Amino acid sequence: MINTGDILETISMIENEHLDIRTITMGISLLDCADSDVDSACSKVYEKITRLAKDLVKTGEEIEMQYGIPIINKRIAVTPISMLVASSGGDPIKYALALEKAAKAVGVNFIGGYSALVQKGFANGDEALINSIPEALSVTDRICSSVNIGSTKAGINMDAVKLMGTIIKKSAELTADRDCVGASKLVVLCNAPDDNPFMAGAFHGAGEAECVINVGVSGPGVVRSALSKIPDADITQIADTVKKTAFKITRMGQLVAGEASKRLNVPFGIVDLSLVPTPAVGDSVAHILEEMGLEQCGAHGTTACLALLNDAVKKGGVMASSHVGGLSGAFIPVSEDAGMIDAARSGCLKIEKLEAMTAVCSVGLDMIVVPGDTSEEVLAAIIADEAAIGMINSKTTAVRLIPAIGKKVGEEINFGGLFGKGPVMPLNTSSPAKFINRGGRIPAPLNSLKN
Amino acid sequence: MKAVVTVVGKDTVGILAKVSSVCAENGMNVEEVSQTILQDMFCMIMLVEAKGENTDFAKFSGTLKSEGEKMGLVIHTMHADVFDSMHHI
Numbered sequence: 001m002i003n004t005g006d007i008l009e010t011i012s013m014i015e016n017e018h019l020d021i022r023t024i025t026m027g028i029s030l031l032d033c034a035d036s037d038v039d040s041a042c043s044k045v046y047e048k049i050t051r052l053a054k055d056l057v058k059t060g061e062e063i064e065m066q067y068g069i070p071i072i073n074k075r076i077a078v079t080p081i082s083m084l085v086a087s088s089g090g091d092p093i094k095y096a097l098a099l100e101k102a103a104k105a106v107g108v109n110f111i112g113g114y115s116a117l118v119q120k121g122f123a124n125g126d127e128a129l130i131n132s133i134p135e136a137l138s139v140t141d142r143i144c145s146s147v148n149i150g151s152t153k154a155g156i157n158m159d160a161v162k163l164m165g166t167i168i169k170k171s172a173e174l175t176a177d178r179d180c181v182g183a184s185k186l187v188v189l190c191n192a193p194d195d196n197p198f199m200a201g202a203f204h205g206a207g208e209a210e211c212v213i214n215v216g217v218s219g220p221g222v223v224r225s226a227l228s229k230i231p232d233a234d235i236t237q238i239a240d241t242v243k244k245t246a247f248k249i250t251r252m253g254q255l256v257a258g259e260a261s262k263r264l265n266v267p268f269g270i271v272d273l274s275l276v277p278t279p280a281v282g283d284s285v286a287h288i289l290e291e292m293g294l295e296q297c298g299a300h301g302t303t304a305c306l307a308l309l310n311d312a313v314k315k316g317g318v319m320a321s322s323h324v325g326g327l328s329g330a331f332i333p334v335s336e337d338a339g340m341i342d343a344a345r346s347g348c349l350k351i352e353k354l355e356a357m358t359a360v361c362s363v364g365l366d367m368i369v370v371p372g373d374t375s376e377e378v379l380a381a382i383i384a385d386e387a388a389i390g391m392i393n394s395k396t397t398a399v400r401l402i403p404a405i406g407k408k409v410g411e412e413i414n415f416g417g418l419f420g421k422g423p424v425m426p427l428n429t430s431s432p433a434k435f436i437n438r439g440g441r442i443p444a445p446l447n448s449l450k451n
Numbered sequence: 452m453k454a455v456v457t458v459v460g461k462d463t464v465g466i467l468a469k470v471s472s473v474c475a476e477n478g479m480n481v482e483e484v485s486q487t488i489l490q491d492m493f494c495m496i497m498l499v500e501a502k503g504e505n506t507d508f509a510k511f512s513g514t515l516k517s518e519g520e521k522m523g524l525v526i527h528t529m530h531a532d533v534f535d536s537m538h539h540i
Binding site: 003004006007008009010011015062065066067068069248251252254255 | 455457485496508509512527528529530532533534536537538
């Protein structure tokens with residue numbers, strides 16, 4: 001029989017420590033929906049998504065029930081819509097409405113892929129799509145949008161960086177009456193992965209198969225609880241404990257991914273080895289860092305603790321899954337993490353420290369509420385800084401900032417649900433306008449002579 | 452398929468009888484039982500296997516949960532594969 005201790009450990013992880021499968025995301029290629037007529041392309045998009053994903057939510061719920069594992073989100077990622085706009089022309093908002101309708105029809109809570117990849121330059125369709133993002137995010141509820149503006153191989157497209165500063169601001173302004181929620185569904189990436197199951201950056205890359213199942217796991221509470229059982233351990237033991245815990249968490253993700261892929265008759269893509277917090281107490285990445293011995297997240301030592309955590313999660317997870325991909329690592333979204341919210345409120349966690357943390361963990365400056373009067377150039381410059389970290393270190397970085405229109409430092413914004421709440425964080429307001437307005441491209445970096 | 456049923460709660464008369472009758476009604480064969488009483492808390496772990504082809508696992512797990520609540524017990528039912536994949540390489 002299975003060991004009693006193992007059984008009780010697994011049940012405690014799920015019941016008390018918020019272990020869950022964060023998302024089953026179906027990636028769907030829409031390349032064959034391209035059409036020279038925008039309306040006809042939209043109806044093909046709707047038909048294809050509702051055909052392939054019709055059983056996604058039902059299957060997710062069945063697995064949840066049968067295995068006793070909570071599966072929080074069922075989602076869809078599609079081919080970047082700018083590729084369809086390139087051949088159809090016309091108003092990109094029509095695609096947004098078709099995707100929204102399809103998402104509602106199949107019952108998923110988010111659909112990602114209202115995206116453009118412009119790391120080296122704008123092709124036909126890219127600028128039209130990007131300029132339509134603020135409106136698309138304000139007239140829909142379930143669409144997530146992402147724009148890749150840089151990569152290690154291509155450098156950084158500074159024209160796109162500048163444009164995205166404006167787009168983020170506009171997305172917040174158009175949804176100012178709804179806590180600026182538009183900006184929370186928009187992420188600007190460098191080195192965007194093609195197979196990421198997590199929103200808002202999920203899209204189905206052009207090199208992906210026709211239809212795949214990607215799974216993202218979660219379990220910061222489990223890691224914290226494991227560490228709390230070894231209060232006096234040295235760092236080597238801490239790293240080992242994180243590895244072992246990550247292995248177990250990921251095995252569960254692999255099991256669910258395999259089962260979902262079998263039942264839906266869709267190939268398994270990847271498991272994203274991630275520690276994803278939620279605003280719930282006991283589900284925080286910041287609290288893991290504090291468990292390692294920091295008074296509060298943001299203190300000196302935070303970057304080192306996060307580097308250790310991120311690396312150990314990957315080492316443990318890699319062996320547990322047959323294919324690993326996506327963003328894989330610890331996420332640090334400020335408004336979605338109870339410990340980060342507290343640290344930002346108390347002033348211990350500042351944006352400069354967050355930027356340093358993004359150099360050693362997955363993703364980047366995520367879900368950070370900034371003053372509503374922040375200039376577009378400052379927003380763009382934050383994107384440029386973050387993309388530079390990703391480009392030089394050959395890793396994914398992302399920026400998801402929410403300018404809180406009409407609010408100042410110290411006030412708060414509350415999105416509710418998984419997006420959480422957060423205080424408006426102060427920014428350095430010295431002007432980078434001349435740098436941002438120059439335009440052009442930052443050349444791709446050298447990959448040798450590393451210092 | 453095999454499932455692991457865990458039952459935790461205050462010890463009262465008839466827990467084992469109730470849980471095993473729900474198993475029988477749903478066509479689940481009880482393969483192994485291990486139980487302990489810590490102070491007056493009752494803890495039981497049961498390995499069960501579906502005998503029929505058409506066992507409705509969702510119904511089985513739902514019935515156990517609601518019957519457990521009536522008796523003040525927390526009953527958890529999980530597919531045995533979860534434990535196998537998590538704890539064995």
